[in-house]
Amino acid sequence: MRCRRCKKPAVVEVRRHNAAFCDSCFQAYVHAQVRKAVDGLGMFSCDERILVAVSGGKDSLALWDILISQGYRVDGLYLGLGVGEYSKRSQRACEAFASERRVNLRVYDTAIEEGYDVPRAAKGPRTPCSVCGLAKRHLFNRLALEGGYDVVATGHNLDDEAAVLLGNVLRWETGYLARQKPVLQSTHPGLARKVKPLYRVAERETAAYAVLRDIDYVVQECPLAVGNTQIELKHALDAIEETSPGTKHAFLFGFLERAAKAFEGEDAVELHACSRCDMPTGGALELCAYCRMRDSLTGSRGPSAEEERL
Protein backbone atom coordinates (compact mmCIF):
# COMPACT_ATOMS: atom_id res chain seq x y z
CA MET A 1 0.00 0.00 0.00
CA ARG A 2 1.21 3.49 -0.88
CA CYS A 3 0.75 6.81 0.92
CA ARG A 4 -2.18 8.72 -0.53
CA ARG A 5 -0.22 11.97 -0.44
CA CYS A 6 3.39 11.20 -1.37
CA LYS A 7 3.14 7.62 -2.78
CA LYS A 8 5.91 6.32 -0.48
CA PRO A 9 5.18 2.98 1.27
CA ALA A 10 2.30 3.50 3.71
CA VAL A 11 2.55 2.61 7.41
CA VAL A 12 -0.97 3.44 8.61
CA GLU A 13 -4.31 2.71 6.96
CA VAL A 14 -7.34 4.94 7.62
CA ARG A 15 -10.11 2.71 6.32
CA ARG A 16 -13.03 5.04 6.95
CA HIS A 17 -11.38 7.59 4.64
CA ASN A 18 -10.25 4.80 2.30
CA ALA A 19 -6.69 6.12 2.65
CA ALA A 20 -3.21 5.09 3.78
CA PHE A 21 -0.27 7.27 4.77
CA CYS A 22 3.48 7.13 5.35
CA ASP A 23 4.80 8.21 8.77
CA SER A 24 5.16 11.93 8.10
CA CYS A 25 2.02 12.29 5.97
CA PHE A 26 0.02 10.45 8.67
CA GLN A 27 1.26 12.90 11.28
CA ALA A 28 0.31 15.75 8.93
CA TYR A 29 -3.14 14.16 8.48
CA VAL A 30 -3.69 14.00 12.26
CA HIS A 31 -2.50 17.59 12.68
CA ALA A 32 -4.86 18.69 9.89
CA GLN A 33 -7.81 16.96 11.62
CA VAL A 34 -6.99 18.78 14.87
CA ARG A 35 -6.61 22.09 13.05
CA LYS A 36 -9.97 21.52 11.36
CA ALA A 37 -11.52 20.90 14.79
CA VAL A 38 -9.84 23.82 16.54
CA ASP A 39 -10.20 26.45 13.81
CA GLY A 40 -13.43 25.16 12.32
CA LEU A 41 -15.26 25.27 15.65
CA GLY A 42 -13.32 28.18 17.18
CA MET A 43 -12.10 26.06 20.11
CA PHE A 44 -9.34 28.49 21.09
CA SER A 45 -6.90 30.99 19.61
CA CYS A 46 -3.10 31.22 19.75
CA ASP A 47 -3.09 33.79 22.54
CA GLU A 48 -5.41 31.88 24.89
CA ARG A 49 -4.12 29.70 27.73
CA ILE A 50 -5.07 26.03 27.41
CA LEU A 51 -5.10 23.42 30.19
CA VAL A 52 -4.91 19.93 28.74
CA ALA A 53 -6.09 17.17 31.07
CA VAL A 54 -3.62 14.31 30.73
CA SER A 55 -4.09 10.75 32.00
CA GLY A 56 -0.82 9.25 30.76
CA GLY A 57 -2.69 7.39 28.00
CA LYS A 58 -2.17 7.72 24.25
CA ASP A 59 -5.01 10.16 23.53
CA SER A 60 -4.27 12.94 26.00
CA LEU A 61 -0.50 12.77 25.52
CA ALA A 62 -0.94 12.79 21.72
CA LEU A 63 -3.18 15.83 22.09
CA TRP A 64 -0.66 17.61 24.29
CA ASP A 65 2.10 16.81 21.78
CA ILE A 66 0.03 18.16 18.87
CA LEU A 67 -0.93 21.38 20.65
CA ILE A 68 2.67 22.01 21.70
CA SER A 69 3.97 21.52 18.16
CA GLN A 70 1.23 23.75 16.76
CA GLY A 71 2.57 26.52 19.01
CA TYR A 72 -0.30 26.84 21.47
CA ARG A 73 0.17 28.06 25.08
CA VAL A 74 -0.68 24.77 26.75
CA ASP A 75 0.03 23.31 30.20
CA GLY A 76 -0.81 19.82 31.44
CA LEU A 77 -2.90 18.76 34.43
CA TYR A 78 -2.62 15.27 35.89
CA LEU A 79 -5.20 14.22 38.48
CA GLY A 80 -3.87 11.62 40.88
CA LEU A 81 -6.90 9.56 41.88
CA GLY A 82 -5.06 6.93 43.88
CA VAL A 83 -5.66 3.84 41.75
CA GLY A 84 -2.55 2.01 43.04
CA GLU A 85 0.24 1.13 40.64
CA TYR A 86 -1.84 2.23 37.65
CA SER A 87 -2.00 5.82 38.91
CA LYS A 88 1.71 5.85 39.79
CA ARG A 89 2.73 4.66 36.32
CA SER A 90 0.35 7.12 34.68
CA GLN A 91 1.77 10.03 36.68
CA ARG A 92 5.34 9.00 35.79
CA ALA A 93 4.42 8.89 32.08
CA CYS A 94 3.01 12.43 32.25
CA GLU A 95 6.02 13.70 34.21
CA ALA A 96 8.47 12.11 31.76
CA PHE A 97 6.59 13.62 28.80
CA ALA A 98 6.62 17.08 30.41
CA SER A 99 10.27 17.05 31.44
CA GLU A 100 11.48 15.79 28.02
CA ARG A 101 9.62 18.62 26.32
CA ARG A 102 10.27 21.20 29.09
CA VAL A 103 6.56 22.01 29.44
CA ASN A 104 4.52 22.68 32.57
CA LEU A 105 2.62 19.87 34.26
CA ARG A 106 0.53 20.33 37.36
CA VAL A 107 0.00 17.17 39.41
CA TYR A 108 -3.02 17.32 41.68
CA ASP A 109 -3.44 14.40 44.06
CA THR A 110 -6.96 14.03 45.44
CA ALA A 111 -5.82 12.04 48.50
CA ILE A 112 -3.59 14.95 49.57
CA GLU A 113 -5.65 17.89 48.36
CA GLU A 114 -9.21 16.63 48.72
CA GLY A 115 -8.97 13.89 51.33
CA TYR A 116 -10.24 10.92 49.26
CA ASP A 117 -9.15 8.57 46.51
CA VAL A 118 -11.23 6.63 44.00
CA PRO A 119 -10.83 3.11 45.42
CA ARG A 120 -12.05 4.27 48.83
CA ALA A 121 -14.79 6.42 47.31
CA ALA A 122 -16.04 3.47 45.26
CA LYS A 123 -16.95 1.65 48.47
CA GLY A 124 -19.88 4.08 48.71
CA PRO A 125 -22.98 4.11 46.53
CA ARG A 126 -21.13 5.27 43.39
CA THR A 127 -19.13 3.02 41.04
CA PRO A 128 -15.42 3.83 40.55
CA CYS A 129 -16.17 5.25 37.08
CA SER A 130 -18.92 7.46 38.49
CA VAL A 131 -16.66 8.83 41.24
CA CYS A 132 -13.84 9.39 38.75
CA GLY A 133 -16.11 11.17 36.25
CA LEU A 134 -17.60 13.44 38.89
CA ALA A 135 -14.15 14.27 40.31
CA LYS A 136 -12.71 15.03 36.87
CA ARG A 137 -15.62 17.26 35.79
CA HIS A 138 -15.40 19.27 39.01
CA LEU A 139 -11.62 19.47 39.35
CA PHE A 140 -10.77 20.16 35.70
CA ASN A 141 -13.15 23.09 35.80
CA ARG A 142 -12.10 24.44 39.21
CA LEU A 143 -8.36 24.10 38.61
CA ALA A 144 -8.66 25.74 35.18
CA LEU A 145 -10.49 28.72 36.64
CA GLU A 146 -8.10 28.98 39.60
CA GLY A 147 -5.11 28.82 37.23
CA GLY A 148 -6.46 31.53 34.96
CA TYR A 149 -6.82 29.24 31.93
CA ASP A 150 -9.25 30.12 29.13
CA VAL A 151 -10.15 26.57 28.20
CA VAL A 152 -9.86 22.92 29.28
CA ALA A 153 -8.92 20.47 26.50
CA THR A 154 -9.48 16.72 26.88
CA GLY A 155 -8.24 13.84 24.72
CA HIS A 156 -11.63 12.32 23.82
CA ASN A 157 -11.31 10.74 20.38
CA LEU A 158 -13.91 9.80 17.77
CA ASP A 159 -14.45 6.34 19.32
CA ASP A 160 -14.93 7.81 22.80
CA GLU A 161 -17.46 10.31 21.52
CA ALA A 162 -19.33 7.69 19.51
CA ALA A 163 -19.54 5.40 22.56
CA VAL A 164 -20.78 8.21 24.81
CA LEU A 165 -23.31 9.17 22.14
CA LEU A 166 -24.51 5.57 21.92
CA GLY A 167 -24.95 5.43 25.70
CA ASN A 168 -26.90 8.70 25.69
CA VAL A 169 -29.04 7.52 22.78
CA LEU A 170 -29.77 4.10 24.29
CA ARG A 171 -31.19 5.86 27.36
CA TRP A 172 -32.41 8.89 25.35
CA GLU A 173 -30.75 11.25 27.80
CA THR A 174 -31.95 14.30 25.91
CA GLY A 175 -30.22 16.70 28.32
CA TYR A 176 -26.88 14.98 27.79
CA LEU A 177 -27.50 14.82 24.02
CA ALA A 178 -27.94 18.60 24.03
CA ARG A 179 -24.52 18.96 25.68
CA GLN A 180 -22.63 16.44 23.53
CA LYS A 181 -20.57 18.86 21.48
CA PRO A 182 -16.85 19.16 20.68
CA VAL A 183 -17.01 22.66 22.21
CA LEU A 184 -18.95 23.58 25.34
CA GLN A 185 -18.82 27.35 25.62
CA SER A 186 -18.66 28.90 29.05
CA THR A 187 -22.23 29.93 29.83
CA HIS A 188 -21.42 31.09 33.37
CA PRO A 189 -18.41 32.83 34.99
CA GLY A 190 -17.89 29.69 37.08
CA LEU A 191 -17.68 27.37 34.08
CA ALA A 192 -14.57 27.07 31.91
CA ARG A 193 -14.89 26.43 28.18
CA LYS A 194 -14.41 22.68 27.42
CA VAL A 195 -13.07 21.39 24.10
CA LYS A 196 -12.26 18.01 22.50
CA PRO A 197 -9.76 18.69 19.70
CA LEU A 198 -9.36 14.95 18.86
CA TYR A 199 -13.02 14.29 18.12
CA ARG A 200 -12.25 13.86 14.41
CA VAL A 201 -9.46 11.31 15.05
CA ALA A 202 -10.23 7.60 15.58
CA GLU A 203 -8.77 5.68 18.53
CA ARG A 204 -6.45 3.56 16.42
CA GLU A 205 -5.22 6.76 14.78
CA THR A 206 -4.30 8.42 18.10
CA ALA A 207 -2.52 5.18 19.06
CA ALA A 208 -0.62 5.13 15.76
CA TYR A 209 0.26 8.81 16.18
CA ALA A 210 1.60 8.24 19.70
CA VAL A 211 3.70 5.31 18.51
CA LEU A 212 5.10 7.21 15.51
CA ARG A 213 5.92 10.16 17.76
CA ASP A 214 7.71 7.91 20.29
CA ILE A 215 5.38 8.99 23.07
CA ASP A 216 5.87 6.69 26.04
CA TYR A 217 2.25 6.23 27.12
CA VAL A 218 0.53 3.82 29.51
CA VAL A 219 -1.17 1.10 27.46
CA GLN A 220 -3.05 -0.47 30.37
CA GLU A 221 -6.67 0.64 30.88
CA CYS A 222 -7.69 1.69 34.39
CA PRO A 223 -8.15 -1.63 36.27
CA LEU A 224 -11.28 -0.28 37.98
CA ALA A 225 -12.95 0.41 34.61
CA VAL A 226 -12.77 -3.17 33.31
CA GLY A 227 -16.22 -4.23 32.10
CA ASN A 228 -17.83 -0.83 32.58
CA THR A 229 -20.71 0.23 30.35
CA GLN A 230 -18.59 2.57 28.24
CA ILE A 231 -16.20 -0.25 27.33
CA GLU A 232 -19.12 -2.56 26.47
CA LEU A 233 -20.55 0.13 24.21
CA LYS A 234 -17.19 0.49 22.48
CA HIS A 235 -17.11 -3.27 21.87
CA ALA A 236 -20.65 -3.16 20.45
CA LEU A 237 -19.68 -0.33 18.08
CA ASP A 238 -16.47 -2.16 17.12
CA ALA A 239 -18.54 -5.22 16.18
CA ILE A 240 -20.88 -3.13 14.02
CA GLU A 241 -17.93 -1.24 12.48
CA GLU A 242 -16.39 -4.59 11.53
CA THR A 243 -19.33 -5.45 9.24
CA SER A 244 -20.25 -1.86 8.30
CA PRO A 245 -17.02 0.19 8.14
CA GLY A 246 -17.59 3.92 8.62
CA THR A 247 -20.48 3.42 11.04
CA LYS A 248 -18.83 5.25 13.98
CA HIS A 249 -17.88 8.22 11.83
CA ALA A 250 -21.36 8.45 10.26
CA PHE A 251 -22.99 8.05 13.68
CA LEU A 252 -21.02 10.85 15.37
CA PHE A 253 -20.88 13.28 12.46
CA GLY A 254 -24.48 12.61 11.41
CA PHE A 255 -25.48 13.51 14.95
CA LEU A 256 -23.43 16.68 15.06
CA GLU A 257 -24.47 17.82 11.58
CA ARG A 258 -28.12 16.80 11.38
CA ALA A 259 -29.62 15.54 14.64
CA ALA A 260 -28.05 17.56 17.48
CA LYS A 261 -30.26 20.55 16.70
CA ALA A 262 -33.31 18.42 17.57
CA PHE A 263 -32.15 18.39 21.22
CA GLU A 264 -31.15 22.04 21.55
CA GLY A 265 -32.25 23.56 24.84
CA GLU A 266 -33.01 20.16 26.42
CA ASP A 267 -30.14 20.82 28.85
CA ALA A 268 -31.60 24.09 30.14
CA VAL A 269 -31.15 24.13 33.93
CA GLU A 270 -31.20 26.92 36.45
CA LEU A 271 -27.70 27.17 37.97
CA HIS A 272 -26.88 28.40 41.45
CA ALA A 273 -23.56 28.57 43.31
CA CYS A 274 -22.75 25.58 45.54
CA SER A 275 -22.74 26.87 49.10
CA ARG A 276 -19.47 25.04 49.78
CA CYS A 277 -17.23 25.42 46.72
CA ASP A 278 -19.01 28.28 44.96
CA MET A 279 -19.00 26.42 41.63
CA PRO A 280 -22.25 26.51 39.59
CA THR A 281 -24.61 23.60 40.16
CA GLY A 282 -28.13 22.69 39.04
CA GLY A 283 -30.88 20.99 41.02
CA ALA A 284 -32.61 21.86 44.24
CA LEU A 285 -29.82 20.96 46.67
CA GLU A 286 -27.60 23.58 48.28
CA LEU A 287 -24.39 21.60 47.71
CA CYS A 288 -23.11 20.43 44.34
CA ALA A 289 -22.80 16.67 43.68
CA TYR A 290 -19.03 16.85 44.08
CA CYS A 291 -19.14 18.47 47.53
CA ARG A 292 -21.83 16.02 48.63
CA MET A 293 -19.66 13.10 47.50
CA ARG A 294 -16.52 14.49 49.12
CA ASP A 295 -18.36 15.20 52.37
CA SER A 296 -19.70 11.67 52.53
CA LEU A 297 -16.15 10.34 52.05
CA THR A 298 -14.15 12.62 54.28
CA GLY A 299 -16.75 12.99 57.00
CA SER A 300 -15.91 16.69 57.07
CA ARG A 301 -18.93 18.76 56.32
CA GLY A 302 -17.32 22.18 56.55
CA PRO A 303 -19.53 25.20 57.06
CA SER A 304 -22.52 25.57 54.77
CA ALA A 305 -23.47 29.06 53.61
CA GLU A 306 -26.29 29.08 56.15
CA GLU A 307 -24.00 28.01 58.96
CA GLU A 308 -21.48 30.70 58.06
CA ARG A 309 -24.18 33.37 58.33
CA LEU A 310 -24.95 32.27 61.93
Place this chain on the structure above:
Amino acid sequence: MRCRRCKKPAVVEVRRHNAAFCDSCFQAYVHAQVRKAVDGLGMFSCDERILVAVSGGKDSLALWDILISQGYRVDGLYLGLGVGEYSKRSQRACEAFASERRVNLRVYDTAIEEGYDVPRAAKGPRTPCSVCGLAKRHLFNRLALEGGYDVVATGHNLDDEAAVLLGNVLRWETGYLARQKPVLQSTHPGLARKVKPLYRVAERETAAYAVLRDIDYVVQECPLAVGNTQIELKHALDAIEETSPGTKHAFLFGFLERAAKAFEGEDAVELHACSRCDMPTGGALELCAYCRMRDSLTGSRGPSAEEERL
Protein backbone atom coordinates in the same frame (compact mmCIF):
# COMPACT_ATOMS: atom_id res chain seq x y z
CA MET B 1 -39.18 -19.52 40.59
CA ARG B 2 -42.88 -18.82 41.11
CA CYS B 3 -45.42 -17.14 38.86
CA ARG B 4 -45.79 -13.47 39.79
CA ARG B 5 -49.57 -13.66 39.41
CA CYS B 6 -50.70 -17.06 40.74
CA LYS B 7 -47.56 -18.32 42.57
CA LYS B 8 -47.59 -21.65 40.69
CA PRO B 9 -44.21 -22.82 39.34
CA ALA B 10 -43.07 -20.41 36.63
CA VAL B 11 -42.13 -21.54 33.12
CA VAL B 12 -41.07 -18.23 31.55
CA GLU B 13 -38.96 -15.44 33.00
CA VAL B 14 -39.38 -11.83 31.83
CA ARG B 15 -36.19 -10.30 33.18
CA ARG B 16 -36.78 -6.74 32.02
CA HIS B 17 -39.98 -6.67 34.09
CA ASN B 18 -38.29 -8.66 36.86
CA ALA B 19 -41.11 -11.19 36.62
CA ALA B 20 -41.78 -14.86 35.93
CA PHE B 21 -45.03 -16.53 34.91
CA CYS B 22 -46.67 -19.95 34.66
CA ASP B 23 -47.97 -21.04 31.25
CA SER B 24 -51.44 -19.52 31.44
CA CYS B 25 -50.40 -16.34 33.24
CA PHE B 26 -47.63 -15.81 30.66
CA GLN B 27 -50.17 -16.07 27.86
CA ALA B 28 -52.38 -13.61 29.73
CA TYR B 29 -49.36 -11.27 30.11
CA VAL B 30 -48.67 -11.37 26.35
CA HIS B 31 -52.34 -10.79 25.57
CA ALA B 32 -52.37 -7.84 27.98
CA GLN B 33 -49.31 -6.32 26.27
CA VAL B 34 -51.04 -6.60 22.89
CA ARG B 35 -54.26 -5.15 24.28
CA LYS B 36 -52.27 -2.26 25.75
CA ALA B 37 -50.71 -1.64 22.33
CA VAL B 38 -53.96 -1.97 20.35
CA ASP B 39 -56.28 -0.06 22.68
CA GLY B 40 -53.70 2.37 24.05
CA LEU B 41 -52.67 3.57 20.61
CA GLY B 42 -56.04 3.03 18.87
CA MET B 43 -54.54 0.58 16.36
CA PHE B 44 -57.93 -0.83 15.29
CA SER B 45 -61.40 -1.59 16.61
CA CYS B 46 -63.43 -4.81 16.73
CA ASP B 47 -65.46 -3.97 13.64
CA GLU B 48 -62.50 -3.15 11.41
CA ARG B 49 -60.99 -5.66 8.98
CA ILE B 50 -57.36 -6.53 9.69
CA LEU B 51 -54.87 -8.10 7.28
CA VAL B 52 -52.01 -9.72 9.19
CA ALA B 53 -48.85 -10.27 7.16
CA VAL B 54 -47.56 -13.75 8.06
CA SER B 55 -44.15 -15.17 7.24
CA GLY B 56 -44.50 -18.57 8.92
CA GLY B 57 -42.19 -17.43 11.75
CA LYS B 58 -43.01 -17.23 15.45
CA ASP B 59 -43.84 -13.52 15.61
CA SER B 60 -46.41 -13.19 12.86
CA LEU B 61 -48.13 -16.50 13.67
CA ALA B 62 -48.22 -15.61 17.38
CA LEU B 63 -49.77 -12.27 16.45
CA TRP B 64 -52.38 -13.92 14.24
CA ASP B 65 -53.19 -16.38 17.05
CA ILE B 66 -53.59 -13.55 19.57
CA LEU B 67 -55.78 -11.43 17.32
CA ILE B 68 -58.01 -14.43 16.49
CA SER B 69 -58.46 -15.32 20.14
CA GLN B 70 -59.20 -11.69 21.03
CA GLY B 71 -62.09 -11.86 18.52
CA TYR B 72 -60.82 -9.54 15.82
CA ARG B 73 -61.83 -9.84 12.15
CA VAL B 74 -58.42 -10.86 10.86
CA ASP B 75 -57.24 -12.62 7.69
CA GLY B 76 -53.68 -13.70 6.86
CA LEU B 77 -51.53 -12.77 3.89
CA TYR B 78 -48.51 -14.84 2.93
CA LEU B 79 -46.15 -13.42 0.30
CA GLY B 80 -44.32 -16.12 -1.63
CA LEU B 81 -41.00 -14.58 -2.59
CA GLY B 82 -39.45 -17.72 -4.08
CA VAL B 83 -36.62 -18.35 -1.62
CA GLY B 84 -36.42 -22.10 -2.41
CA GLU B 85 -37.20 -24.64 0.30
CA TYR B 86 -37.37 -21.89 2.96
CA SER B 87 -40.32 -20.22 1.22
CA LYS B 88 -42.07 -23.56 0.64
CA ARG B 89 -41.80 -24.56 4.30
CA SER B 90 -42.91 -21.10 5.42
CA GLN B 91 -45.98 -21.23 3.17
CA ARG B 92 -46.87 -24.71 4.47
CA ALA B 93 -46.61 -23.47 8.08
CA CYS B 94 -49.01 -20.59 7.34
CA GLU B 95 -51.42 -22.89 5.47
CA ALA B 96 -51.40 -25.44 8.28
CA PHE B 97 -52.03 -22.71 10.87
CA ALA B 98 -54.94 -21.33 8.82
CA SER B 99 -56.60 -24.68 8.09
CA GLU B 100 -56.34 -25.88 11.72
CA ARG B 101 -58.04 -22.69 12.89
CA ARG B 102 -60.39 -22.40 9.86
CA VAL B 103 -59.30 -18.85 9.13
CA ASN B 104 -58.66 -17.15 5.79
CA LEU B 105 -55.16 -17.03 4.34
CA ARG B 106 -54.32 -15.39 1.05
CA VAL B 107 -51.16 -16.71 -0.61
CA TYR B 108 -49.66 -14.30 -3.12
CA ASP B 109 -46.73 -15.61 -5.13
CA THR B 110 -44.59 -12.90 -6.71
CA ALA B 111 -43.18 -15.23 -9.40
CA ILE B 112 -46.71 -15.95 -10.65
CA GLU B 113 -48.37 -12.61 -9.99
CA GLU B 114 -45.53 -10.14 -10.47
CA GLY B 115 -43.06 -11.97 -12.67
CA TYR B 116 -40.03 -12.01 -10.35
CA ASP B 117 -38.70 -13.70 -7.23
CA VAL B 118 -36.20 -12.45 -4.65
CA PRO B 119 -33.20 -14.65 -5.55
CA ARG B 120 -33.37 -13.50 -9.17
CA ALA B 121 -34.04 -9.88 -8.18
CA ALA B 122 -31.01 -9.92 -5.88
CA LYS B 123 -28.72 -10.41 -8.89
CA GLY B 124 -29.42 -6.72 -9.67
CA PRO B 125 -28.13 -3.71 -7.74
CA ARG B 126 -30.29 -4.38 -4.64
CA THR B 127 -29.46 -6.86 -1.87
CA PRO B 128 -31.99 -9.67 -1.20
CA CYS B 129 -33.14 -7.87 1.99
CA SER B 130 -33.63 -4.62 0.10
CA VAL B 131 -35.70 -6.31 -2.65
CA CYS B 132 -37.73 -8.18 -0.02
CA GLY B 133 -38.38 -5.03 2.05
CA LEU B 134 -39.45 -3.00 -0.98
CA ALA B 135 -41.73 -5.82 -2.25
CA LYS B 136 -43.35 -6.26 1.18
CA ARG B 137 -43.97 -2.56 1.71
CA HIS B 138 -45.59 -2.22 -1.69
CA LEU B 139 -47.57 -5.46 -1.78
CA PHE B 140 -48.86 -5.41 1.82
CA ASN B 141 -50.25 -1.97 1.14
CA ARG B 142 -51.66 -2.70 -2.32
CA LEU B 143 -53.22 -6.03 -1.38
CA ALA B 144 -54.77 -4.55 1.78
CA LEU B 145 -56.39 -1.75 -0.21
CA GLU B 146 -57.53 -4.10 -2.98
CA GLY B 147 -59.01 -6.48 -0.40
CA GLY B 148 -60.91 -3.72 1.40
CA TYR B 149 -58.98 -4.09 4.68
CA ASP B 150 -58.78 -1.19 7.13
CA VAL B 151 -55.33 -1.95 8.44
CA VAL B 152 -52.19 -4.06 7.88
CA ALA B 153 -50.71 -5.66 11.01
CA THR B 154 -47.14 -6.99 11.09
CA GLY B 155 -45.39 -9.15 13.68
CA HIS B 156 -42.51 -6.77 14.52
CA ASN B 157 -41.55 -7.35 18.14
CA LEU B 158 -39.67 -5.18 20.65
CA ASP B 159 -36.26 -6.54 19.55
CA ASP B 160 -37.05 -5.90 15.86
CA GLU B 161 -38.11 -2.36 16.60
CA ALA B 162 -35.06 -1.68 18.79
CA ALA B 163 -32.72 -2.99 16.06
CA VAL B 164 -34.42 -0.88 13.37
CA LEU B 165 -34.23 2.12 15.70
CA LEU B 166 -30.52 1.51 16.28
CA GLY B 167 -29.91 1.32 12.52
CA ASN B 168 -31.81 4.57 11.96
CA VAL B 169 -29.98 6.26 14.82
CA LEU B 170 -26.51 5.09 13.73
CA ARG B 171 -27.13 6.76 10.36
CA TRP B 172 -29.33 9.51 11.85
CA GLU B 173 -32.00 8.87 9.24
CA THR B 174 -34.23 11.59 10.61
CA GLY B 175 -36.97 10.91 8.05
CA TYR B 176 -37.13 7.25 9.06
CA LEU B 177 -36.99 8.21 12.75
CA ALA B 178 -40.07 10.37 12.20
CA ARG B 179 -41.90 7.35 10.79
CA GLN B 180 -40.78 4.78 13.39
CA LYS B 181 -44.05 4.40 15.26
CA PRO B 182 -46.17 1.41 16.31
CA VAL B 183 -49.04 2.99 14.34
CA LEU B 184 -48.67 4.70 10.98
CA GLN B 185 -51.99 6.31 10.23
CA SER B 186 -53.17 6.47 6.64
CA THR B 187 -52.28 9.97 5.45
CA HIS B 188 -53.43 9.35 1.86
CA PRO B 189 -56.27 7.32 0.30
CA GLY B 190 -53.63 5.11 -1.35
CA LEU B 191 -51.93 4.24 1.94
CA ALA B 192 -53.33 1.66 4.37
CA ARG B 193 -52.90 2.12 8.11
CA LYS B 194 -49.92 0.04 9.38
CA VAL B 195 -49.69 -1.29 12.94
CA LYS B 196 -47.25 -3.37 15.03
CA PRO B 197 -49.27 -4.86 17.91
CA LEU B 198 -46.27 -6.88 19.25
CA TYR B 199 -43.99 -3.88 19.77
CA ARG B 200 -44.27 -4.28 23.56
CA VAL B 201 -43.33 -8.00 23.48
CA ALA B 202 -39.68 -9.12 23.38
CA GLU B 203 -38.49 -11.69 20.85
CA ARG B 204 -37.93 -14.45 23.37
CA GLU B 205 -41.44 -13.80 24.69
CA THR B 206 -43.06 -14.24 21.27
CA ALA B 207 -41.02 -17.45 20.88
CA ALA B 208 -42.16 -18.69 24.30
CA TYR B 209 -45.75 -17.78 23.47
CA ALA B 210 -45.62 -19.68 20.17
CA VAL B 211 -44.19 -22.75 21.90
CA LEU B 212 -46.75 -22.67 24.72
CA ARG B 213 -49.55 -22.29 22.17
CA ASP B 214 -48.25 -25.25 20.10
CA ILE B 215 -47.86 -23.09 17.04
CA ASP B 216 -45.85 -24.97 14.44
CA TYR B 217 -43.63 -22.18 13.14
CA VAL B 218 -40.51 -22.13 10.97
CA VAL B 219 -37.47 -21.66 13.21
CA GLN B 220 -34.96 -21.14 10.40
CA GLU B 221 -34.15 -17.55 9.45
CA CYS B 222 -34.32 -16.62 5.79
CA PRO B 223 -31.05 -18.02 4.32
CA LEU B 224 -30.59 -14.89 2.21
CA ALA B 225 -30.62 -12.66 5.32
CA VAL B 226 -27.68 -14.34 7.07
CA GLY B 227 -25.18 -11.68 8.12
CA ASN B 228 -27.33 -8.73 7.08
CA THR B 229 -27.05 -5.43 8.93
CA GLN B 230 -30.28 -5.90 10.86
CA ILE B 231 -29.05 -9.19 12.33
CA GLU B 232 -25.70 -7.62 13.26
CA LEU B 233 -27.52 -4.80 15.03
CA LYS B 234 -29.59 -7.36 16.96
CA HIS B 235 -26.40 -9.09 18.06
CA ALA B 236 -24.90 -5.78 19.18
CA LEU B 237 -28.01 -4.98 21.22
CA ASP B 238 -28.05 -8.51 22.65
CA ALA B 239 -24.46 -8.03 23.84
CA ILE B 240 -25.31 -4.72 25.52
CA GLU B 241 -28.51 -6.19 27.01
CA GLU B 242 -26.40 -8.98 28.51
CA THR B 243 -24.41 -6.54 30.66
CA SER B 244 -27.16 -3.91 31.04
CA PRO B 245 -30.53 -5.74 31.19
CA GLY B 246 -33.46 -3.55 30.17
CA THR B 247 -31.44 -1.58 27.61
CA LYS B 248 -33.59 -2.55 24.61
CA HIS B 249 -36.81 -1.70 26.41
CA ALA B 250 -35.46 1.66 27.66
CA PHE B 251 -34.05 2.44 24.20
CA LEU B 252 -37.32 1.81 22.33
CA PHE B 253 -39.73 3.24 24.90
CA GLY B 254 -37.48 6.20 25.72
CA PHE B 255 -37.51 7.02 22.04
CA LEU B 256 -41.27 6.71 21.67
CA GLU B 257 -42.02 8.60 24.88
CA ARG B 258 -39.38 11.34 24.92
CA ALA B 259 -37.32 11.62 21.74
CA ALA B 260 -39.62 10.84 18.80
CA LYS B 261 -41.20 14.28 19.02
CA ALA B 262 -37.80 15.81 18.19
CA PHE B 263 -38.05 14.30 14.67
CA GLU B 264 -41.70 15.11 13.95
CA GLY B 265 -42.26 16.36 10.42
CA GLU B 266 -38.81 15.22 9.23
CA ASP B 267 -40.59 12.70 6.96
CA ALA B 268 -42.67 15.33 5.16
CA VAL B 269 -42.64 14.48 1.45
CA GLU B 270 -44.89 15.51 -1.41
CA LEU B 271 -46.65 12.37 -2.68
CA HIS B 272 -47.86 11.77 -6.22
CA ALA B 273 -49.47 8.71 -7.82
CA CYS B 274 -47.07 6.31 -9.55
CA SER B 275 -47.93 6.44 -13.26
CA ARG B 276 -47.84 2.63 -13.43
CA CYS B 277 -49.48 1.26 -10.27
CA ASP B 278 -51.27 4.39 -9.06
CA MET B 279 -49.87 3.94 -5.50
CA PRO B 280 -48.57 7.09 -3.77
CA THR B 281 -44.85 7.71 -4.14
CA GLY B 282 -42.44 10.50 -3.18
CA GLY B 283 -39.50 11.84 -5.14
CA ALA B 284 -39.17 13.36 -8.59
CA LEU B 285 -39.55 10.17 -10.65
CA GLU B 286 -42.77 9.25 -12.40
CA LEU B 287 -42.65 5.59 -11.32
CA CYS B 288 -42.48 4.36 -7.72
CA ALA B 289 -39.40 2.42 -6.56
CA TYR B 290 -41.34 -0.85 -6.68
CA CYS B 291 -42.44 -0.45 -10.31
CA ARG B 292 -38.92 0.61 -11.30
CA MET B 293 -37.49 -2.50 -9.63
CA ARG B 294 -40.10 -4.81 -11.17
CA ASP B 295 -39.60 -3.30 -14.63
CA SER B 296 -35.86 -3.78 -14.44
CA LEU B 297 -36.43 -7.45 -13.51
CA THR B 298 -39.23 -8.43 -15.84
CA GLY B 299 -38.06 -6.33 -18.80
CA SER B 300 -41.68 -5.30 -19.28
CA ARG B 301 -42.10 -1.57 -19.05
CA GLY B 302 -45.82 -1.36 -19.63
CA PRO B 303 -47.31 1.95 -20.71
CA SER B 304 -46.32 5.07 -18.73
CA ALA B 305 -48.96 7.70 -18.14
CA GLU B 306 -47.40 9.83 -20.87
CA GLU B 307 -47.39 6.98 -23.39
CA GLU B 308 -51.02 6.24 -22.62
CA ARG B 309 -51.96 9.82 -23.48
CA LEU B 310 -50.39 9.47 -26.98
